[in-house]
Structures are given as C-alpha cells and as structure tokens.
Amino acid sequence: TKExxxxxxxxxxxxxxxxxxxKSFLELFSEKDLEQIxxxxxxxxxNVNRGTVYLHYSDKYDLLDKCIEDHINELISLCKKQEANPVSQGMVYNSKPVFDYIRDHFPFFSAMFSNQRASLFRDRLLHFISASLMDKMEGPDNGHVIDNELNAQFLASAFIGIVEWWIRHQMxxxxxxxxxxxxxxxxKNQIYPNVMKRS
Incomplete structure (x- = not known):
C-alpha cells in the first residue's frame, strides 16, 4: 500500500x-577529544540542522554510547551465529568474521582506538570478549590450573592488543x-584448552 x-x-x-x-561524529572524534566536539x-x-541531531540523540555522549552499543551488539550477534554453527570453534579461535567486521567498519574502530578518550569502548569490548570466553572455559576438562576469570581476562586483553595493533597500522x-x-x-601458548581438544 501507499501508506x-x-x-x-x-x-x-x-x-x-x-x-x-x-559518520560526521566519528570523523570529528578521530580528529579531536570528545569534549572539544x-x-x-x-x-x-x-549537512543537517542541530535539531535533527537532537531528534535522535540527547547529546554527544549519547551519540558515542549508541555507536559503541550498536557495534558491540553486532559483534555479539556475529559470535552467536558462530556458536550456533557446530563446526565453529569459538570467537577468538575462529576470529576471521570479527576481523572482517572490523575491516568493514574501519572508520569506527580506528576512531575508537586512536582517541585517548575511548576507554569506554575498550572496557566494553574487553567485558564482552572475556564474558564470551568464560562461558567456554566452564567445564570439567579445563583442569582448573589457571583461574577461569584470569584466563579469560588474559586472553581477551591479548586479542584486543592484536586487534589494536592491526587497526593502528592501517590493517x-x-x-x-x-x-x-x-x-x-x-x-602455541595452550591457553584455550576446551577449543584445542576439539581441533
């Protein structure tokens, strides 16, 4: 129908x-601190009036928050698709879809990692990845040599460090x-025992 x-x-x-x-916000965010925007x-x-911006976002902090939320949710969705696939071996172990997503949304990730004020994004990403890994580390075959939470934090931090290096060096x-x-x-480091036993 026409309606x-x-x-x-x-x-x-x-x-x-x-x-x-x-897009405009991310361009500015990669050029200067959030407080200066x-x-x-x-x-x-x-190329819109300021009223239009306020129609969708309460302020620049809300805009940043929504950007982060959207991309984290997309990454969560990607990982859930992998979990549903019986051949999948976990998000970090099979990380190509994540790298593909980052490449396809490079301006966002570049802005987040290049701006010193982007700790909120890094914290959210760290929390999401470590929580995802914690789920995989539960179980009797872990051996409990290393505390699950510490192992998840270590692995998530290492993964984010690699991603950050890749982004900062222009992929x-x-x-x-x-x-x-x-x-x-x-x-090589044998820090993902559950996945390794399936490989």
Missing amino acids: MENITKTDRRIIRTKQSIT TINEIAERA PHSTDFMADQVRKLFK
Missing part, C-alpha cells in the same frame, strides 16, 4: 540521516592472515 511505502521511505531517510550524523560541528558536517595484513595468526598464537 506502507511512505513508512518505508521515512525509515530509510531516518537511517540515512543517522548514518550521516554518525560540538553538536553544531556534527550537524554542519552531516597491514588480510583478515584471513590475522585470524590464522591469532589461532596459532593461542594454540
């Missing part, structure tokens, strides 16, 4: 507007290469 078509057009317009606002600057660069290697290197590093 449905109008709703779809409106939805697409809203999505495009929000994408434009987000104004809503006027974001609106001007996005010098392919996602296939990075995923394979991560798998080999963790296998």
Whole structure:
C-alpha cells in the first residue's frame, strides 16, 4: 500500500540521516577529544540542522554510547551465529568474521582506538570478549590450573592488543592472515584448552 511505502521511505531517510550524523561524529572524534566536539560541528558536517541531531540523540555522549552499543551488539550477534554453527570453534579461535567486521567498519574502530578518550569502548569490548570466553572455559576438562576469570581476562586483553595493533597500522595484513595468526598464537601458548581438544 501507499501508506506502507511512505513508512518505508521515512525509515530509510531516518537511517540515512543517522548514518550521516554518525559518520560526521566519528570523523570529528578521530580528529579531536570528545569534549572539544560540538553538536553544531556534527550537524554542519552531516549537512543537517542541530535539531535533527537532537531528534535522535540527547547529546554527544549519547551519540558515542549508541555507536559503541550498536557495534558491540553486532559483534555479539556475529559470535552467536558462530556458536550456533557446530563446526565453529569459538570467537577468538575462529576470529576471521570479527576481523572482517572490523575491516568493514574501519572508520569506527580506528576512531575508537586512536582517541585517548575511548576507554569506554575498550572496557566494553574487553567485558564482552572475556564474558564470551568464560562461558567456554566452564567445564570439567579445563583442569582448573589457571583461574577461569584470569584466563579469560588474559586472553581477551591479548586479542584486543592484536586487534589494536592491526587497526593502528592501517590493517597491514588480510583478515584471513590475522585470524590464522591469532589461532596459532593461542594454540602455541595452550591457553584455550576446551577449543584445542576439539581441533
């Protein structure tokens, strides 16, 4: 119906507007500290009026929060798809989809890791990865040589460190290469026993 078509057009317009606002915000965020960014600057660069920005976000902190939330949720969704796949061997051990996602959304991740104020994103990412790993480390075949929580924190920090290096160096290697290197590093260090027994 015509009404449905109008709703779809409106939805697409809203999505495009929000994408434009987000893109402008991330460009500014990679150039300067969050405190120095104004809503006027974001609106001007996005080619919208400041009222439109406030229509979707309460302030720049809300905008940053929504950006982080959206990408973390996408990563969670990616990992759930892998968990549903019986052939899958876990998010870090089979990390190619994660590297692919980062490559496809490089401006966001680059801004998050290049800005010194982005500790909120890093903390959320660390929490998400370590929680994901904790689930896999539960079980009798772990051996409990290393505390599960410490092991998850160690592994998550190592993974984020590798991702950060890759991003800061403008993705010098392919996602296939990075995923394979991560798998080999963790296998070599024998810090992912549950996965290794299935490989």
